[in-house]
Structures are given as structure tokens and as C-alpha cells.
Amino acid sequence: MDKKRKLEILHLLHENSRLSVETIADMLGEDPQEVAQAIAEMERDHVILRYSAVVNWDKVESQRVTAVIDVKVTPQREVGFDAIAERIYRFPEVSAVYLMSGSFDLQVIVEGRHIKEVAQFVSQKLSTIEHVNSTTTHFLLKTYKSDGVIFDDQEGDQRLVISP
Amino acid sequence: MSTIHERLSPVVRNLPPSGIRRFFDLANQMEDVISLGVGEPDFVTPWRVREACYYSLEQGYTSYTSNHGLPELREAIAAYLENFHLQYDPMKELVITIGGSEAIDIALRTLICPGDEVLIPEPAYVSYRPCAILAGAVPVGVETRADDDFRLTAELLRERITPRSKVLILCFPNNPTGAIMSEDDLRSIAQVVIEHDLFVISDEIYAELTYEGKHVSIASLPGMKERTILVSGMSKAFAMTGWRIGYAAAPEEILSEMVKIHQYTILCAPIMGQKAALEALKHGQVEKKHMVERYNQRRRLIVKGLREIGLACHEPKGAFYAFPDIRSTGLTSEQFAEGLLRYGKVAVVPGNVFGECGEGFVRCSYATSVDQIQRALERIDRFVQSLK
Ligand SMILES: Cc1ncc(COP(=O)(O)O)c(C=O)c1O
Numbered sequence: 001m002d003k004k005r006k007l008e009i010l011h012l013l014h015e016n017s018r019l020s021v022e023t024i025a026d027m028l029g030e031d032p033q034e035v036a037q038a039i040a041e042m043e044r045d046h047v048i049l050r051y052s053a054v055v056n057w058d059k060v061e062s063q064r065v066t067a068v069i070d071v072k073v074t075p076q077r078e079v080g081f082d083a084i085a086e087r088i089y090r091f092p093e094v095s096a097v098y099l100m101s102g103s104f105d106l107q108v109i110v111e112g113r114h115i116k117e118v119a120q121f122v123s124q125k126l127s128t129i130e131h132v133n134s135t136t137t138h139f140l141l142k143t144y145k146s147d148g149v150i151f152d153d154q155e156g157d158q159r160l161v162i163s164p
Numbered sequence: 165m166s167t168i169h170e171r172l173s174p175v176v177r178n179l180p181p182s183g184i185r186r187f188f189d190l191a192n193q194m195e196d197v198i199s200l201g202v203g204e205p206d207f208v209t210p211w212r213v214r215e216a217c218y219y220s221l222e223q224g225y226t227s228y229t230s231n232h233g234l235p236e237l238r239e240a241i242a243a244y245l246e247n248f249h250l251q252y253d254p255m256k257e258l259v260i261t262i263g264g265s266e267a268i269d270i271a272l273r274t275l276i277c278p279g280d281e282v283l284i285p286e287p288a289y290v291s292y293r294p295c296a297i298l299a300g301a302v303p304v305g306v307e308t309r310a311d312d313d314f315r316l317t318a319e320l321l322r323e324r325i326t327p328r329s330k331v332l333i334l335c336f337p338n339n340p341t342g343a344i345m346s347e348d349d350l351r352s353i354a355q356v357v358i359e360h361d362l363f364v365i366s367d368e369i370y371a372e373l374t375y376e377g378k379h380v381s382i383a384s385l386p387g388m389k390e391r392t393i394l395v396s397g398m399s400k401a402f403a404m405t406g407w408r409i410g411y412a413a414a415p416e417e418i419l420s421e422m423v424k425i426h427q428y429t430i431l432c433a434p435i436m437g438q439k440a441a442l443e444a445l446k447h448g449q450v451e452k453k454h455m456v457e458r459y460n461q462r463r464r465l466i467v468k469g470l471r472e473i474g475l476a477c478h479e480p481k482g483a484f485y486a487f488p489d490i491r492s493t494g495l496t497s498e499q500f501a502e503g504l505l506r507y508g509k510v511a512v513v514p515g516n517v518f519g520e521c522g523e524g525f526v527r528c529s530y531a532t533s534v535d536q537i538q539r540a541l542e543r544i545d546r547f548v549q550s551l552k
Contacts, residue, residue: 008461027465028461159204159206161197162188162511
């Protein structure tokens with residue numbers, strides 16, 4: 001299957017990972033077997049890493065804090081930022097790590113049940129890692145949009161049932 | 165003494181109300197209806213366009229514009245039409261109207277002398293006939309057929325031409341059939357048009373929603389620009405139905421006359437809509453492409469689904485409608501649509517409202533989510549099975 005078609009499959013799955021192979025095949029005018037094979041290939045090649053739902057946790061969990069932590073580190077010879085990033089991202093509390101340009105090096109997203117838990121993680125685990133020079137912790141107050149999805153989107157279908 | 169009603173214009177009194185109307189009232193009263201009955205995008209106008217309108221309001225753009233419309237918008241439209249190999253002088257050959265609807269109206273009123281015949285390939289958009297009558301013309305349907313993929317052929321057209329024929333209204337991609345025309349098709353039509361010295365109103369509002377092949381405008385063919393009024397607008401391709409911005413493009417000789425009607429009845433299109441349209445044309449390409457891709461995916465889904473249910477359905481190659489043949493159910497299109505609405509809770513539009521030859525078909529709009537399409541198909545299937 002060509003690259004463009006595969007990209008279309010990815011877009012469809014990214015928007016709704018519950019679409020069946022048959023539906024995707026119908027939407028693209030492809031053979032279901034070929035679609036299934038393309039998906040299997042992309043899973044094998046780690047293009048598709050996982051199927052998951054975008055959840056608005058605020059609706060179900062009142063006890064949940066997310067911290068965005070700016071971390072300055074000293075890069076190491078040969079491994080640059082990779083080794084230290086790995087030491088950080090292996091912690092289960094850490095949900096994302098990005099290498100950044102600008103005034104700090106790594107952005108680390110940490111999730112915890114309460115502020116204390118996050119504070120403990122930062123002070124006892126993150127700050128004490130060798131080559132970590134400083135951390136600045138921001139607490140996330142509200143999610144408006146994440147991964148392209150607007151949370152609590154009020155834009156319903158305003159159209160009449162029948163129109164010319 | 166005559167009643168008030170009797171004193172009203174006989175032209176208007178004798179005009180039949182839209183066939184959609186009765187159905188519309190019925191459908192809008194019911195709850196939990198999945199609608200395949202809408203003739204407009206399900207997308208909200210792209211955010212960048214809405215945002216540009218806010219900005220223009222903040223800047224105080226709340227005035228009239230020139231009768232022709234904002235010059236910068238006309239320039240953007242002229243540049244856009246070049247994509248279809250059309251050259252129009254933005255200052256003399258373009259007018260911004262209240263939707264494609266107004267453009268159709270003023271085009272007809274400019275061209276028609278009382279009693280002239282207007283040729284309308286059917287099934288057709290519901291407004292053409294009444295607008296032709298309101299302009300003083302006699303509408304003449306030209307039946308297109310499912311076996312021809314609802315394309316207009318020179319033979320079909322020739323059969324309906326009389327000495328009174330004056331205007332041919334083309335609408336491709338077509339509402340309700342989704343039919344498109346190839347360049348060859350249009351060439352043979354153009355030959356007949358020139359031979360009989362007709363004018364053409366070419367409604368190309370769905371031009372961007374062409375899924376197979378590339379849209380060709382009849383105005384781009386030799387000898388045709390001078391006798392064609394091209395009508396289009398922002399409603400469909402840019403999901404801007406509520407903004408009411410359309411336009412007409414025609415040689416100055418015709419356009420300057422059209423502008424007189426526009427000037428005395430409308431004055432000018434609203435500036436907010438014009439500002440929004442400018443943004444859409446200049447920077448809305450990515451969003452437009454995304455929407456078109458979505459329609460195309462849904463098109464394949466619904467056509468396959470309808471065929472699996474056992475309803476014959478020709479391949480719609482443009483617009484966002486499927487027009488399945490429901491004759492195998494033994495019902496008329498009104499009966500089918502009403503039954504499906506009452507017992508299946510799916511709204512479609514009976515084909516006969518688009519002209520007599522639409523009898524036996526229903527219009528299903530796929531401008532709705534995949535999820536809704538799938539649920540609608542399940543319900544249609546249940547309804548059709550229940551008829552057996
Ligand atoms: C073929 C056709 N022409 C014109 C129009 C009117 O469009 P506008 O919203 O630009 O007035 C429609 C709307 O459904 C249409 O289907």
C-alpha cells in the first residue's frame with residue numbers, strides 16, 4: 001500500500017481508533033485485507049505505538065494533579081541528553097519527556113494523586129539525579145485542548161434536519 | 165369584494181410551495197432523527213475564518229461596501245477562478261451576492277424576457293424552476309437518467325430545445341445526484357448552446373467537491389465565456405452557508421445589467437461575510453482540503469452501504485449527495501422517505517422534489533459524521549428489510 005494511503009489510515013485511527021478495518025477499507029475504497037496488513041505493518045514498525053482513548057480525567061477524578069517541570073541538565077559526552085532523559089522517563093510518575101530548545105533542556109510531565117506526591121518526586125527523585133542542575137515546577141490548572149481535541153467543546157450540530 | 169389573497173400577485177400565488185416544505189415540518193418535529201436530509205456541510209466554518217471576522221469587527225468594519233463588493237475580495241475570487249482556467253476582470257466582471265441564491269436570481273432576471281424558456285436538466289436544485297417562473301420564464305425540464313450517471317447529453321438537450329429556448333441552467337457537480345461532467349461532455353453541450361444561441365447559467369457551487377477527475381467550467385471552453393454567467397459561492401466548499409456570500413462572474417455587458425438589480429434590491433452583500441470570505445479564499449486551503457477528503461471517505465462508505473442494503477446507487481462523483489434508486493421497494497419516493505422517517509427515524513429527501521424524473525430516488529446527504537452514516541445505514545437496512 002502506498003505511503004499516502006497509509007497516512008490516511010493513520011489519520012483516521014488517530015481520530016478514532018475504534019474504527020473497524022472494514023469501515024476504514026470502505027472509506028478509502030480499499031480491500032479490507034490490505035488495510036489490515038498495512039495496519040499490522042505499522043504496528044510492527046512502531047509507527048502505531050498504542051490504541052488509546054483521549055480522556056477528560058477532570059470529569060472522573062477530583063484527585064489528580066499534573067505538573068509540567070522545566071529541567072536544566074548538563075549534557076554528557078557521547079550520550080548527550082539521551083542518557084539522562086532515559087533515567088527520567090523510566091519513572092512511572094513521568095508521563096512525557098521532551099528535549100527542548102530555549103531556556104531549559106527537558107520538559108517533564110509528571111502526574112500524581114496530590115501535590116505532595118509530585119513535590120516529593122521532584123525533590124527526592126528528579127532533583128537528585130546527577131547532571132540535573134535545576135527544576136522549575138508548574139502545576140497544570142485546566143486542560144482546554146489536548147492532542148488536537150477541545151475538551152468540553154460546545155459546538156454542536158446546529159443544522160436543521162432538512163435543508164435545501 | 166376580492167379577498168386579500170386574490171389581490172396578491174398571481175405569479176406568486178400560483179407558485180407551488182417547495183416540495184421539501186411538508187417533509188421539513190414533519191422531520192423537524194421528530195426527535196432522535198438521524199438526518200441525511202441536509203444540503204450543507206456538517207463542519208462549522210473553519211476557525212481562522214471566524215476569527216478573521218471577529219478581527220474585522222474589532223477594527224470597525226461595519227459599513228456598506230461598493231455594490232460590486234470589496235475590491236480585494238473580487239481580486240481574490242478572480243485569482244481563485246484562474247485555477248479553473250477562467251479569466252475575469254475583478255473590477256468589471258464580478259459581483260458579490262447574497263449567496264449563490266441571489267446570483268441565480270439576478271442572472272435569470274437579467275436574461276429573461278417574458279415567455280422565454282429556461283432549460284433545466286433534472287433532477288435539479290429546487291430553486292431553479294421557481295426562480296425562472298418569478299423572472300417571467302417558462303421552465304422546461306430536461307430529464308437526465310441514472311444509466312447516463314445523470315450527465316446531461318447533447319441529445320437530451322436537443323430534444324427539449326424550441327425557438328423560445330433562451331437559457332440553460334447547468335449545475336455540476338449536481339445537487340441532488342452528485343453527477344459531474346467531463347470536458348468532452350461539456351464540449352458537446354457547448355456546441356448545442358452555440359448552435360441555438362443560448363445563454364448558460366452555470367452553477368458551480370460544488371466545483372471544489374469533485375472527487376474523480378477535475379472540475380471543468382463550461383465558461384472556459386471556446387466561445388462560451390461571452391454567453392455564460394458563472395454562479396458560485398462560499399457556502400459549500402468552505403462550510404459557510406450562514407454567511408450568505410456568493411458571486412456571479414460574467415462578461416461586463418451582462419454583469420453590468422445584473423448589478424443594477426443587485427444595487428436596487430440588495431445594495432451590497434454584508435461586509436462581515438465578505439471579510440470572512442476573503443480570509444477563506446486566501447488562507448483556507450488546508451481546511452478546505454481536509455473537509456473534501458472527509459466527504460470523499462464518507463461518500464465511499466455510504467454508496468457501498470446503500471448498495472449492500474440492496475438499493476441500486478450510481479456513483480456520485482461530486483457534491484455530497486448519494487441518490488439511490490428505491491424503486492425495488494415498490495414505494496414512491498415520498499412514501500419511502502416518509503416511512504423511513506416515521507419507522508426508521510432517518511431523514512432523507514424524496515427525489516420527486518427535484519423534478520418528476522427524480523421519482524423513484526431519494527437524496528441522502530453524506531455531510532455528516534461516519535458514526536451517523538453507519539447508524540443511518542443500519543436503520544435504512546432494517547426499514548428496507550421490513551418492507552419485504
Ligand atoms: C446547486 C446549488 N446552488 C445554489 C445553492 C445556494 O447556495 P447559497 O448558500 O450560496 O445561496 C445551493 C444550496 O443548497 C445548491 O445546492
